[in-house]
Amino acid sequence: MTSTTPGAQQPILAPPAAPPSRPRTAARSHAQTVRGLLIKIALLGLVDAVALFAMFVLVMRESWLIFAIAAVVTVVINVIYLRPGWLPAKYLAPGVFFLAVFQIFIVGYSGYIAFTNYGDGHNSTKEDAIESIIANSLTRVPDSPAYRVTVVEQFGTYGFLVTDPDGETLLGTPDQPLEEVDAEEDSTGKAVAVTGWTSLGFGDLLANQSIVVDLSVPLSDDPNDGALRTPDGSSAYVYTSDLVYDEAADSFTDTTGGEVYVDGGDGAFVNDAGRELQPGWKIDVGFENFQRAFTNEDIRGPLLSVTLWTFAFAILSVASTFILGLFLAIVFNAPHMRGKKIYRVIMVLPYAFPGFLSALVFLGLFNEQFGFFNQVLLGGASIPWLTDPWLAKFSILFVNLWLGFPYMFLICTGALQSIPEELSEAATVDGARPWAVFRLIKFPLLLVSVAPLLISSFAFNFNNFNLIYMLTGGGPRDVAAGVDAGATDILITLVYKVAFGEGTGRDYGLASAFAILIFLIVATVSIVSFRQTKALEELN
Amino acid sequence: MSNPFNTEQGAQVGDRLNPLVAGSGPTDRAARAPRTVQTADGRLLPTRRRRSFPRWFADTGWRHLIGVVMLVFAAFPLLYVLSASLNPTGTLVGSNQLFRVVDFSNYVELFQRPQQPYAAWFLNSLVIGLVTAAGTVFLGALAAYAFSRLRFTGRRVGLLTLLLVQMFPQLLGVVAIFLLMSGIGEIFPQVGIGTQSGLILVYLGGALGVNTYLMYGFFNTIPVSIDEAAKLDGASHAQIFFGIVLRLVAPILAVVGLLSFIGTFSEFVIASIMLTDPQTQTLAVGLYQFVSQETSRNWAIFSAGAVLAAIPVMALFLYLQKYIIGGLTAGSVK
Numbered sequence: 001m002t003s004t005t006p007g008a009q010q011p012i013l014a015p016p017a018a019p020p021s022r023p024r025t026a027a028r029s030h031a032q033t034v035r036g037l038l039i040k041i042a043l044l045g046l047v048d049a050v051a052l053f054a055m056f057v058l059v060m061r062e063s064w065l066i067f068a069i070a071a072v073v074t075v076v077i078n079v080i081y082l083r084p085g086w087l088p089a090k091y092l093a094p095g096v097f098f099l100a101v102f103q104i105f106i107v108g109y110s111g112y113i114a115f116t117n118y119g120d121g122h123n124s125t126k127e128d129a130i131e132s133i134i135a136n137s138l139t140r141v142p143d144s145p146a147y148r149v150t151v152v153e154q155f156g157t158y159g160f161l162v163t164d165p166d167g168e169t170l171l172g173t174p175d176q177p178l179e180e181v182d183a184e185e186d187s188t189g190k191a192v193a194v195t196g197w198t199s200l201g202f203g204d205l206l207a208n209q210s211i212v213v214d215l216s217v218p219l220s221d222d223p224n225d226g227a228l229r230t231p232d233g234s235s236a237y238v239y240t241s242d243l244v245y246d247e248a249a250d251s252f253t254d255t256t257g258g259e260v261y262v263d264g265g266d267g268a269f270v271n272d273a274g275r276e277l278q279p280g281w282k283i284d285v286g287f288e289n290f291q292r293a294f295t296n297e298d299i300r301g302p303l304l305s306v307t308l309w310t311f312a313f314a315i316l317s318v319a320s321t322f323i324l325g326l327f328l329a330i331v332f333n334a335p336h337m338r339g340k341k342i343y344r345v346i347m348v349l350p351y352a353f354p355g356f357l358s359a360l361v362f363l364g365l366f367n368e369q370f371g372f373f374n375q376v377l378l379g380g381a382s383i384p385w386l387t388d389p390w391l392a393k394f395s396i397l398f399v400n401l402w403l404g405f406p407y408m409f410l411i412c413t414g415a416l417q418s419i420p421e422e423l424s425e426a427a428t429v430d431g432a433r434p435w436a437v438f439r440l441i442k443f444p445l446l447l448v449s450v451a452p453l454l455i456s457s458f459a460f461n462f463n464n465f466n467l468i469y470m471l472t473g474g475g476p477r478d479v480a481a482g483v484d485a486g487a488t489d490i491l492i493t494l495v496y497k498v499a500f501g502e503g504t505g506r507d508y509g510l511a512s513a514f515a516i517l518i519f520l521i522v523a524t525v526s527i528v529s530f531r532q533t534k535a536l537e538e539l540n
Numbered sequence: 541m542s543n544p545f546n547t548e549q550g551a552q553v554g555d556r557l558n559p560l561v562a563g564s565g566p567t568d569r570a571a572r573a574p575r576t577v578q579t580a581d582g583r584l585l586p587t588r589r590r591r592s593f594p595r596w597f598a599d600t601g602w603r604h605l606i607g608v609v610m611l612v613f614a615a616f617p618l619l620y621v622l623s624a625s626l627n628p629t630g631t632l633v634g635s636n637q638l639f640r641v642v643d644f645s646n647y648v649e650l651f652q653r654p655q656q657p658y659a660a661w662f663l664n665s666l667v668i669g670l671v672t673a674a675g676t677v678f679l680g681a682l683a684a685y686a687f688s689r690l691r692f693t694g695r696r697v698g699l700l701t702l703l704l705v706q707m708f709p710q711l712l713g714v715v716a717i718f719l720l721m722s723g724i725g726e727i728f729p730q731v732g733i734g735t736q737s738g739l740i741l742v743y744l745g746g747a748l749g750v751n752t753y754l755m756y757g758f759f760n761t762i763p764v765s766i767d768e769a770a771k772l773d774g775a776s777h778a779q780i781f782f783g784i785v786l787r788l789v790a791p792i793l794a795v796v797g798l799l800s801f802i803g804t805f806s807e808f809v810i811a812s813i814m815l816t817d818p819q820t821q822t823l824a825v826g827l828y829q830f831v832s833q834e835t836s837r838n839w840a841i842f843s844a845g846a847v848l849a850a851i852p853v854m855a856l857f858l859y860l861q862k863y864i865i866g867g868l869t870a871g872s873v874k
Binding site for chain 2: 036057061063092094102105118332334338339346348349352353354356360361365370371402406465470495499500511512515523
């Protein structure tokens with residue numbers, strides 16, 4: 001009896017066995033705190049080192065605004081992680097930093113670009129444009145003396161260390177006219193090294209040949225004085241421009257023909273005949289890009305048809321994949337059927353295959369001359385699957401059906417299986433036929449759970465760049481259009497082609513205006529669906 | 541892309557994936573259903589054997605018919621590309637004879653073209669994808685923890701902002717990204733245009749927008765009492781986060797990492813404007829340029845490249861399928 005009592009009590013006494021382990025965990029926890037502190041200091045030190053390096057470079061380049069922003073951000077980060085408390089900031093800071101730079105800033109910057117004439121020929125400031133107009137029209141002064149040079153480099157900036165014919169040593173870069181410096185000279189009196197700069201040896205010159213021969217270092221602050229250029233990295237000659245810039249009149253005069261080019265107000269120097277000097281510069285153009293998009297006949301027509309096709313493509317893609325997916329989900333939702341697993345695994349394969357590769361595989365299958373469809377299935381027909389406007393649209397929808405039906409099949413299967421059996425049993429008992437059970441009970445319930453996914457599928461297809469661009473490239477091209485638009489282009493591929501297209505010049509301003517248009521459409525669709533799904537009310 | 545419209549979805553995924561809190565979620569029933577059916581099936585078997593063919597066909601046979609059609613539809617393009625990759629004639633027209641010859645010369649040739657450095661593309665895609673996935677998971681988990689566990693002013697606004705931000709996929713701002721990275725490249729060539737590190741930074745900018753909501757829903761399914769118990773034991777917030785919470789949410793970390801990897805692997809727009817040197821390009825950019833130039837002549841080698849490129853993604857996908865499908869229900873990726 002007495003011996004059983006302690007035994008019976010043992011389980012009750014067991015919990016107090018925990019206290020001895022407490023100090024152990026506390027000690028371990030202490031060690032972990034120290035380790036955590038060390039890791040924290042190391043990470044913060046790393047961030048600060050990178051930030052300091054960045055700020056140093058910014059000071060060297062005299063980018064004061066960016067320097068100020070970088071300094072403030074660095075200080076804020078240090079305060080957040082060194083000051084006790086402010087726990088949410090500690091956890092949010094890293095993600096918010098990237099979000100702010102590469103997403104929120106990007107949205108705002110897109111908006112800004114849409115109101116400029118940024119693009120080919122209008123890439124930079126007016127000062128840069130003047131400099132490069134002069135640089136582009138440089139010709140070697142016939143009897144220019146040879147300047148002996150050493151090409152030097154500092155933080156990725158290249159410059160010339162020059163020994164002029166009088167024996168003086170000068171240093172300059174494309175942005176910084178020549179100035180006198182003290183430099184080391186070799187036995188022939190040629191300056192070969194200067195503190196703070198790395199002299200390029202023969203091998204370095206070869207490796208950076210294209211950069212070196214493009215360098216032109218101005219002789220003085222006045223660009224009309226000309227610049228030094230070197231064909232070989234060891235001797236330089238004076239080059240001057242045929243076009244002389246008159247700062248007071250803000251105009252260029254061609255010394256050979258006497259023509260005068262003035263600032264025409266559109267971000268370029270033009271002469272009376274309307275000829276523009278390239279490059280121009282970037283100016284704010286207000287709503288001109290939007291105006292062009294909506295009023296210029298050559299752009300408005302293609303833009304309208306591209307927008308319509310974007311909607312048609314997105315809606316038809318969602319509808320076709322959903323219908324096929326739902327149909328298959330019903331077909332394979334049969335408890336007695338054997339081999340369902342095999343069917344399912346193989347049907348999911350198109351979804352697992354990387355999307356861009358699928359588009360490229362179909363590019364081969366649909367090929368007009370040699371493709372499998374024409375050659376084998378249709379016995380040598382030459383149907384222009386990808387080059388006829390309507391057939392190309394059909395082909396795109398077909399490929400997207402192949403790509404997208406497994407996803408719809410999976411989510412519909414999940415949704416169907418989560419509908420309680422009792423509901424349909426009750427309806428059957430009440431005399432409802434299978435079709436009525438499906439149409440009146442299962443389908444509405446299914447729609448409730450998949451509707452948000454259909455909306456996000458729509459949003460995804462609205463910007464389904466890879467499929468369109470890789471399969472048809474947006475083509476066949478509408479030759480009448482003023483922009484590079486084709487029959488299967490959607491808005492996002494149009495943005496890409498206008499901004500980075502090969503055929504026509506790059507027009508970042510117009511492309512960004514189109515991107516803003518997509519922003520607005522997507523935002524409208526989103527706000528409407530927000531209201532529908534009451535997502536906002538669930539935020540707590 | 542995760543679904544921005546339904547906050548419940550994350551919690552549903554939580555139910556599906558989290559062993560701690562798995563309740564009577566739909567999956568449970570789904571998992572039980574076949575089993576009970578199978579016992580019923582066993583008992584029904586003798587009666588079914590006696591059924592006539594028309595009755596069998598009307599009941600399940602037609603389903604197999606549709607199944608076979610769908611198998612052909614789904615698998616054919618994949619078999620075709622596999623066959624083309626094994627066909628030594630090398631051209632598009634030669635690829636039309638399925639599996640006539642089996643020969644690995646295309647795979648050998650794939651790695652011997654200095655103009656198309658396939659091995660470099662493959663490695664670049666893997667590295668960029670893995671680093672981006674790891675970064676996305678880390679940044680997203682930190683933010684999701686803050687939103688799920690901490691209460692602070694601006695929390696609701698922050699969540700709303702995240703919802704709004706994910707409406708705008710990064711590729712819409714491709715022009716601005718290009719110009720920004722060109723500008724950065726002038727000052728810091730290490731991360732500017734043309735560098736893979738710059739590309740990864742851009743991708744990380746999309747990290748919070750895309751997946752934090754999914755993670756937030758899952759974090760909410762972990763009982764707060766676990767945190768509180770740890771706090772009573774003297775654990776610091778960092779110990780709770782790294783030592784306890786991160787382990788409990790491991791399934792969603794795997795899903796987000798995987799979705800991010802697959803998304804990055806297939807990303808073309810931003811990669812194509814950022815990476816211009818063939819040595820630095822990814823598979824999506826390199827293979828596209830390779831096959832779009834001379835589709836017909838390069839077909840077999842492209843096919844070999846496509847098969848190899850698809851293997852890691854498909855293997856990961858099929859291996860982690862049940863997790864992904866749980867995650868998919870909370871948003872579409874394709």
